[in-house]
Amino acid sequence: NAKxxxxxxxxxxxxxxxxxxxxxxxxxxxxxDVLNKDEFFLNYQPIVDINTQKIIGxxxxxxxxxxxxxxxxxxxxxxxxxxxxxxxxxxxxxxxxACIQAKKMHDLGINIFISVNIxxxxxxxxxFIEYVSKILKETGINPKxxxxxxTESISMENIDYITDVLNKLKYLEVNISMDDFGTGYSxxxxxxNFYISKLKIDRSxxxxxxxxxxxxxxxxxxxxxxxxxxxxxxAEGVEANQQLKFLKDNGCEMAQGYLFSxxxxxxxxxxxxxxxxxxxxxx
Ligand code: C2E
Ligand code: MG
Ligand code: MG
Ligand code: MG
Numbered sequence: 001n002a003k004x005x006x007x008x009x010x011x012x013x014x015x016x017x018x019x020x021x022x023x024x025x026x027x028x029x030x031x032x033d034v035l036n037k038d039e040f041f042l043n044y045q046p047i048v049d050i051n052t053q054k055i056i057g058x059x060x061x062x063x064x065x066x067x068x069x070x071x072x073x074x075x076x077x078x079x080x081x082x083x084x085x086x087x088x089x090x091x092x093x094x095x096x097x098a099c100i101q102a103k104k105m106h107d108l109g110i111n112i113f114i115s116v117n118i119x120x121x122x123x124x125x126x127x128f129i130e131y132v133s134k135i136l137k138e139t140g141i142n143p144k145x146x147x148x149x150x151t152e153s154i155s156m157e158n159i160d161y162i163t164d165v166l167n168k169l170k171y172l173e174v175n176i177s178m179d180d181f182g183t184g185y186s187x188x189x190x191x192x193n194f195y196i197s198k199l200k201i202d203r204s205x206x207x208x209x210x211x212x213x214x215x216x217x218x219x220x221x222x223x224x225x226x227x228x229x230x231x232x233x234x235a236e237g238v239e240a241n242q243q244l245k246f247l248k249d250n251g252c253e254m255a256q257g258y259l260f261s262x263x264x265x266x267x268x269x270x271x272x273x274x275x276x277x278x279x280x281x282x283x
Contacts, residue, residue: 027080030066034086035093039065042097043263046272047115047234047256050248055273057113057147059256060098061263062090082121091122092131099139099146101266106145110273115147115177123150124158129168136172143173147198151179163194170195177234182222191229199226203237203257210242220250227251 034040040062047057064072081087095116102114122128136143148169166176177198178190182205190196201222208215219235226233235247238257247255261272 023076024080024083026069027072027077028084028086030069031077031081031084031086031090034064035089039067040090040093041065041265042094042101043265044101044269045256045263046261046269047113047254048260050244050252050255054276055112055260056254057115058102058269059115059149059263060094060101060117062094062117078119082119085121087119087121088125091119092135095132096135096139099135099141102145103139103141105270105273106142111145112273113145113147113175114141115149117179118148118150120150123162123165128165129172132169132174133172136174144175146174147177148174149177149179149200151184159193166195180236182218191231196231198232198234200234200236200256201252206235206237206243206247206257207239209246210240216246219246219252223247223250223252 043061043063044058045061046055047059048054049056062074062078064074064077066072078087081090095118098114098116102112105112132148136146169176175197176195177200178196179200180202181199183202184190191199199222201219205215205219205222209219210216223233232254233252234254234256235243235252236256238244238247238255238259240259243257244255244259261268264272
């Protein structure tokens, strides 16, 4: 499957270095001053309003192009960056650059939101609110167009601290999205306790919408529940028209996936907005 092949491109030059520990060691050492070397760049994936078929947002997805190791997927290096603490500086870089690009679009009259993935380690960092606030000021972006996507479940021991951080983010007027919804430990608990404006249904549920009646039931229940909680819903990993039609019929507001576009560079993202979605998907 050509769509999945990107995930498997990453190979080390030395064939004996299969060991996960060694792999992580190498990645960690190479991550050390990666921000000074222009090896990082951002791709953007459109998020589409299911009813109007228009692009209303984009997710920034980090890419690492290493001169020797090649393109390393985020699923490989983000966990290493989290464990080594580099995620703090990397996260700042991502948020800043994503906001700069989105603000440039806003200045051209393209008012789409920017979604940025935030690791829980960033949320826990004591200066997090300060630097979000600083980046908002420096870039001049309207915070209503900024979405922070949070993935991992937030452990109960930090619940008071995280609740406080999320409330401060609310005060800064940025939006919080629950990413990969349905896969964590306490997703429902998080909706009850935290200020969340959007949830993104994990693509593992969307994948089987048409094959597996359990997925069908789960997805329609998530959409219905979110409606009652006043939370917007994005379906992730939408690849087929049938999936989109199901989502539309069940009142899901937004979709993201290869059906519309894979993550692309800024130039192609801008072109996609200019051309909008010419096809009609779920008629
Ligand atoms: P995510 O935030 O859930 O991002 C969506 C992932 O699904 C992306 O993988 C995207 O390329 C992929 N995807 C989108 N549409 C489809 C589809 O229709 N089918 C399939 N099979 N896949 C689709 P990607 O770019 O490899 O990123 C993987 C994960 O790495 C992200 O998952 C996110 O958790 C993490 N990540 C990426 N960039 C950052 C970042 O800047 N900071 C942090 N902390 N994490 C990041
Ligand atoms: Mg995400
Ligand atoms: Mg996701
Ligand atoms: Mg994820």
